[in-house]
Amino acid sequence: DAGVTQSPTHLIKTRGQHVTLRCSPISGHKSVSWYQQVLGQGPQFIFQYYEKEERGRGNFPDRFSARQFPNYSSELNVNALLLGDSALYLCASSLVGRQASEKLFFGSGTQLSVL
Amino acid sequence: DQQVKQNSPSLSVQEGRISILNCDYTNSMFDYFLWYKKYPAEGPTFLISISSIKDKNEDGRFTVFLNKSAKHLSLHIVPSQPGDSAVYFCAARYYYNQGGKLIFGQGTELSVKP
Numbered sequence: 001d002a003g004v005t006q007s008p009t010h011l012i013k014t015r016g017q018h019v020t021l022r023c024s025p026i027s028g029h030k031s032v033s034w035y036q037q038v039l040g041q042g043p044q045f046i047f048q049y050y051e052k053e054e055r056g057r058g059n060f061p062d063r064f065s066a067r068q069f070p071n072y073s074s075e076l077n078v079n080a081l082l083l084g085d086s087a088l089y090l091c092a093s094s095l096v097g098r099q100a101s102e103k104l105f106f107g108s109g110t111q112l113s114v115l
Numbered sequence: 116d117q118q119v120k121q122n123s124p125s126l127s128v129q130e131g132r133i134s135i136l137n138c139d140y141t142n143s144m145f146d147y148f149l150w151y152k153k154y155p156a157e158g159p160t161f162l163i164s165i166s167s168i169k170d171k172n173e174d175g176r177f178t179v180f181l182n183k184s185a186k187h188l189s190l191h192i193v194p195s196q197p198g199d200s201a202v203y204f205c206a207a208r209y210y211y212n213q214g215g216k217l218i219f220g221q222g223t224e225l226s227v228k229p
Contacts, residue, residue, distance in 0.1 A: 045216050102149065108158045
């Protein structure tokens with residue numbers, strides 16, 4: 001079975017541009033979450049989506065948005081890019097339910113560089 | 116406000132010896148604690164977890180201990196192998212939040228030398 005897949009793997013943008021990152025969850029997983037990992041730090045929660053609805057949002061500005069599609073894949077959009085948005089963006093999928101959902105399965109991430 | 120802290124950025128051990136990675140937390144509402152391992156250019160991989168109602172969970176060479184009174188957990192790897200060299204993240208989940216939100220520590224880079 002395929003794991004969580006993310007595209008693209010690497011991306012270079014300039015300040016002020018817009019970026020869209022894509023994620024396909026593991027088959028059967030209905031919840032998708034997005035995390036930002038800056039070098040030297042742990043992943044930081046951005047969004048969680050379940051059944052196409054936003055279920056949680058981290059402490060990120062409104063320039064960050066996301067959505068989930070009927071097939072449970074997801075997109076993360078970042079507008080008006082800043083240098084500080086340079087990071088590894090990780091997508092994770094999970095089952096939903098008290099016992100099943102404590103474990104997240106991560107993709108390999110998209111490395112975004114903003115110049 | 117760092118709710119999950121890993122105070123040791125790096126740890127070096129000899130192959131065959133025990134590796135002990137530590138993690139402290141501040142929020143008593145966390146209901147699950149997890150350890151993830153991360154290699155360069157890959158996403159974090161789940162290693163082991165423990166419910167807040169337990170004090171120990173074991174899986175092969177990996178054991179996680181939870182001390183709720185001290186708000187401290189540790190991961191023991193015995194025996195350590197060179198392939199264990201990676202960055203290890205401690206993470207915690209809120210009780211009321213299903214599925215998505217984990218709070219991660221800063222990570223500890225483990226180096227196991229042959």
